Amino acid sequence: MTMTRRGLLTLFGQAGVASGAAMLLAACSSTPAAQPTTAPAAQPTSAPAAQPTTAPAAQPTTAPTAQATTAPAAQAAPTSATQATVIYSSPDTDPPLSLAEASVVKSFNDKNPKIQIKIQLFPGQDFYDKLRVLNAANQMPNLINMETKILPDYVFRKMVIDVGDMMKANGMSQDEFWPRQWQKHQFNGKTMGVPIEAEDVVIFYNKKLFDKAGVPYPPKQWDDPSWTWDKLVETATKLTQGSGATKVWGYNQSNWWVYDYPHIWSRGGTVTNADRTKSTITMPETVEAFQFRADLINKYKVHPTAADMTEGIQRLFSAGRVAMNLTWCEWAYYIIDVPDLDFDMAPAPKVKIAATRAPSDLIAVGQGTKDQESVGTALAYLTKREGIKQMVVNVGMVPARKDSLEDYLKPDNSKAQKLNWNLPLEGESKGYAKYQDVTVKWPEMDKLITAEHDVLLAGKETAESFAKNLDPKINELLASIPDEARGFVGD
Amino acid sequence: MSAVLSPSRVSGGRRLLRQEAIDGYLCILPWILGFVIFTAGPMLASVYLSLTEYDISFAPKFIGLKNFQKMLFDDPLYWKSLYNTAYYTFIFVPVHLVIALLAALALNLKLRAIGFFRTVFYVPSIVPTVASAFLWMWIFNPDYGLANNLLALLGLPPSKWLFDEDTAKFSLVIMSLWGLGSAMIIFLADLQNVPKSLYEAAAIDGTGPFHRFWYITVPMITPVIFFNLVVGIIGSFQIFTVAFVATQGGPNNATLFYVYYLYNQGWQFLHMGYASALAWGLFVIVLLFTLAQLALARRWVYYEGEVR
Numbered sequence: 145m146t147m148t149r150r151g152l153l154t155l156f157g158q159a160g161v162a163s164g165a166a167m168l169l170a171a172c173s174s175t176p177a178a179q180p181t182t183a184p185a186a187q188p189t190s191a192p193a194a195q196p197t198t199a200p201a202a203q204p205t206t207a208p209t210a211q212a213t214t215a216p217a218a219q220a221a222p223t224s225a226t227q228a229t230v231i232y233s234s235p236d237t238d239p240p241l242s243l244a245e246a247s248v249v250k251s252f253n254d255k256n257p258k259i260q261i262k263i264q265l266f267p268g269q270d271f272y273d274k275l276r277v278l279n280a281a282n283q284m285p286n287l288i289n290m291e292t293k294i295l296p297d298y299v300f301r302k303m304v305i306d307v308g309d310m311m312k313a314n315g316m317s318q319d320e321f322w323p324r325q326w327q328k329h330q331f332n333g334k335t336m337g338v339p340i341e342a343e344d345v346v347i348f349y350n351k352k353l354f355d356k357a358g359v360p361y362p363p364k365q366w367d368d369p370s371w372t373w374d375k376l377v378e379t380a381t382k383l384t385q386g387s388g389a390t391k392v393w394g395y396n397q398s399n400w401w402v403y404d405y406p407h408i409w410s411r412g413g414t415v416t417n418a419d420r421t422k423s424t425i426t427m428p429e430t431v432e433a434f435q436f437r438a439d440l441i442n443k444y445k446v447h448p449t450a451a452d453m454t455e456g457i458q459r460l461f462s463a464g465r466v467a468m469n470l471t472w473c474e475w476a477y478y479i480i481d482v483p484d485l486d487f488d489m490a491p492a493p494k495v496k497i498a499a500t501r502a503p504s505d506l507i508a509v510g511q512g513t514k515d516q517e518s519v520g521t522a523l524a525y526l527t528k529r530e531g532i533k534q535m536v537v538n539v540g541m542v543p544a545r546k547d548s549l550e551d552y553l554k555p556d557n558s559k560a561q562k563l564n565w566n567l568p569l570e571g572e573s574k575g576y577a578k579y580q581d582v583t584v585k586w587p588e589m590d591k592l593i594t595a596e597h598d599v600l601l602a603g604k605e606t607a608e609s610f611a612k613n614l615d616p617k618i619n620e621l622l623a624s625i626p627d628e629a630r631g632f633v634g635d
Numbered sequence: 636m637s638a639v640l641s642p643s644r645v646s647g648g649r650r651l652l653r654q655e656a657i658d659g660y661l662c663i664l665p666w667i668l669g670f671v672i673f674t675a676g677p678m679l680a681s682v683y684l685s686l687t688e689y690d691i692s693f694a695p696k697f698i699g700l701k702n703f704q705k706m707l708f709d710d711p712l713y714w715k716s717l718y719n720t721a722y723y724t725f726i727f728v729p730v731h732l733v734i735a736l737l738a739a740l741a742l743n744l745k746l747r748a749i750g751f752f753r754t755v756f757y758v759p760s761i762v763p764t765v766a767s768a769f770l771w772m773w774i775f776n777p778d779y780g781l782a783n784n785l786l787a788l789l790g791l792p793p794s795k796w797l798f799d800e801d802t803a804k805f806s807l808v809i810m811s812l813w814g815l816g817s818a819m820i821i822f823l824a825d826l827q828n829v830p831k832s833l834y835e836a837a838a839i840d841g842t843g844p845f846h847r848f849w850y851i852t853v854p855m856i857t858p859v860i861f862f863n864l865v866v867g868i869i870g871s872f873q874i875f876t877v878a879f880v881a882t883q884g885g886p887n888n889a890t891l892f893y894v895y896y897l898y899n900q901g902w903q904f905l906h907m908g909y910a911s912a913l914a915w916g917l918f919v920i921v922l923l924f925t926l927a928q929l930a931l932a933r934r935w936v937y938y939e940g941e942v943r
Contacts, residue, residue: 150655157661273902280691301692389778450886451777451798588904599887602800 226258228518232526233264233285233510235271240477244538245289251534252525259518261287272297272587279303284510286519287526292328292339292504293635296584299336300629304508306334307523310516314524322572325544327633328579329506337506338527339544341535343472344502344568344577345406348479351486353392353467357383362468362490364564366576367498373407373436376468376493380446383467390465394446396457397470401597402501402580402590406470406492407433409499409578416581416622420630423618426611434600435607442603450601461485472503473568474540480559489564491571502568502577503635504544542568579634585621592617685911695908702912713913715888716896717920719804723892724871727808732863735815736856739822740848753823760816768880771810772797797882800889807877807890818863825859826852857936865928872921893917 147155232249236242242265249261264285266274272294278284284303298304311317316338318326325339347362354361359382363371380394397403408415413429416422424430440447453460458475460466462482469475470492479485492500507526513519525531529547536543537556543549552569555561571577583589593614600610660667685702687695706713742753759767774781775796783793796806833851842850853860875894878884884891884899894917901910 150651150658153655153658153662157658157664161661161664163665270902273905276691276905303692449798451795454772454776454778454798591899591903595888598885602887604800604887 228259228515230259230261230287230515230519230522231264231285232261232287232289232522233266233275234289235266236289237265237267238478240539241474241535244534247538248526248531248534252522252531256521256525259521261522275303276301279511282512284512286510286513286515287523288508288510289340290337290506290508291635292337292506293580293582293586295329295336295506295508295635296331296582296629296632297587298508299331300584300626303511304336305511305513306336307338307509307520308335310509310520310523311335311338313517314520316524316528320546321544322546324572324577325504328504328635330633332631337508338523339504339506340527340532341541341544342502342504342568342572342577343474344542344571345403345470345492345500346473346567346571347468347470347490347492348461348475348487349468349490350461350464350466351488352484353383353464357385357467359383361488364490364567366491366567366570366574367494368491371491371493371498373410373493373495377440377444377446380440380468381444384446391452392464393448393452393460393466395440395468395470396447396453396460396466398457399450399453399598399601401593402503403470404434404437404597405501405578405580406499407437410493410495410497412496414581416583416618420581420583420625420634421622423615423622425618426615431607431611433607434610438600438603438607441601450598461487473542473565476560476563477539477557480557488562489567491567491576498576499578500571500576501580502542502572503580505541506544540565540568542572582632582635583622584625584629584632589618589621592621681911681914684908685915687908689907690905691907692905698908702909703916705909706912706916712888712891712896716891716893719889719891720872720874720893722804723808723874724868726805727811727871728864728867730808731812731815731818731867732860734812735818735863736822736860738815738819739826740852742819742823743826756819757816760814760819762814764814764876765880767813768810768877771806771813772881775806775810797890798886800885800887803882803886803889807874807881810877810881811874818867821859821863822856825856829855854937855939858938861928861932861936865925868924868928869921872917872924 234242234245236245246263249263253260272290275284275288275290275298279301288304290298295304321339325342329335329337329339349362351361359379362376362379376395383392383394385392405415408430411429411433413427413431413433414424415430417424441449448460448466457466457469457471458478461469462479462485464485468490473489476487476489479487491498507523509516509519509523527545529545529551532541532543532545532548533551535541536548536551537554540552540555540560543552549569553565555563555565581589596610596614599605600607605613684695686697686699688698688701689695738756742749742756746752762770777783777793777795777798780796782796786793794802797803829852833855834847837847837851873894874892875898878890878892878895879898882890884895893913897910897913897917900906900913
């Protein structure tokens, strides 16, 4: 039988109708039923996901996309007769954090065959943005390991729920936690997440470089009257030697502006007022602090520029090219196994007072979580002493729980046992750690200041001009916060 | 006897035509549906969103033309991103065309192993942009990169390349020029279509190589030059990946390109309404440039067989 042209066209037309109908069905069908994917437990990248560096972690996408880089999570998995699945989302893609988390999850899964936690990792710096998109798609993970500074924004967007009842049902109470950590996660009488740790910022110093330069080590205690920021500059100047590819820098800190807080607070400055309704960035003390920070690079020349930092601070410190680095205390575990690297921790210096930042992390419960019993059980395990012990002894996180203190002071790693772990603890327990100006507008304020901060550090403007430029913009942001979204104590 | 069709034959013909039209539309129905669902639909949605304040967590709030007002009168970064993009486009596109044409001319020669050289010149254009961005970040490293080594060999002072706001954009231009293969291949194909008889006639008349190039080759390939110019400008205005990977818009917003700024507004600040307005702004700009080029093309683009 021969096929005519009309017959062929008709055949193609029918095929077109069929494929068009199939496309419509595919476009209009709901997302697949709960089949959460298990993302690989560890996706090491060149820089820790939670630590800000000048060279951002290399996890780019080729085009802007709203989709998570891993398959989207199912909404809270329905409880089957045999097993419930709890989706646990975390930004910790690098060892040792990722390995420690995976270990905790595995131990829970082994002990709880009827409830299985599946880790969902979002590598890169867009973790929080991706969760906002998932929220818009009503696909929030059940448990979220997140930074406290993002919590107000998530609470305002109703992305996380009150965990008070879950905690009570699992025998947890406020008294188990350090008061400062507990307060950070309260909002209008509700507990919006369970705190797990504080990351007190200290100075790591390379002992061999100090010995080589004949410079005494920094003190071991906070508030040492001899350890001032001017003394740090003097010390760093002696440590800064050489040139070109072998140059040794005396001091480094992240270019992220939040690491200027120790400078600001130690001078008695602030960025916003106490109730976070007004910018105080133009305070003389604050301006002086920002100028000092920029002068470390441009005037005293003891701090590398962005161009000098292309390899990343971890590599530079490990290679003995940076003598002192101001960063979060858990960074110790990123460099602990570097051969021949002899280092310890020292407090941030002071001007009027010793002060540091100690941002916290928590585990929150995503909105839309249906199986609250299973999720509550998982949450309790991850945040009780047994659950966070792996993180405390292997990662050095300063625990938010009082009963974890004993574990904190006995790290597993023999090299880590020699470090000055009392220092971050005292930063938290003795009030040297202050509250950052975290509000529901923190993500925007952070990006606003970061962009301008780069200009300041490049020496292209003075701190006074920097503060004057930012002041009205910060005020505009703070004024846009609805009254019902105020009330967070900060981070 | 008149050759007039009977009414039944006329209506039968119309029926046939109608049936063929229906068959044709049915054939292209999948494409139409895809276009409506995945292109036209989102475009219409973004028109609406550009008139709203929308951050995906809450319902869009209609604010009229405030996004456009902010874009044009109240956002210095908008103009900065537009300037950066225009700077990149108007340096990259002409240089890219010239170098691609010169490469195509060289690869059009009848030499041994010319196929190998064509491959070598083309391969960089198929390397993923992200991978090539990382490669060039190493090349441009101020401490140990090949670029500064080359400058040292030439007795020139080192540059900070991507880390200096005065050189960052130019560094990205160089990075992008590495992928000249696509335009080069198109030029090469068209060069091979220039009639040999024209060159023979010119040679007989005693014209030199440059005159043959300028008065024969260039006019004959103006359609392809025009195509590459239009496509090049459209593509350059949408530069994103290299800025996202290599510089994140820095230093000091020196490489804050338009689409990267749009991405920041949409996905980092979740100002979806404003990002939609930015997208339409870009659409209008690119459309205007394309229309201008189409209008000017009549003056310098020569299509073979065209009579003027």
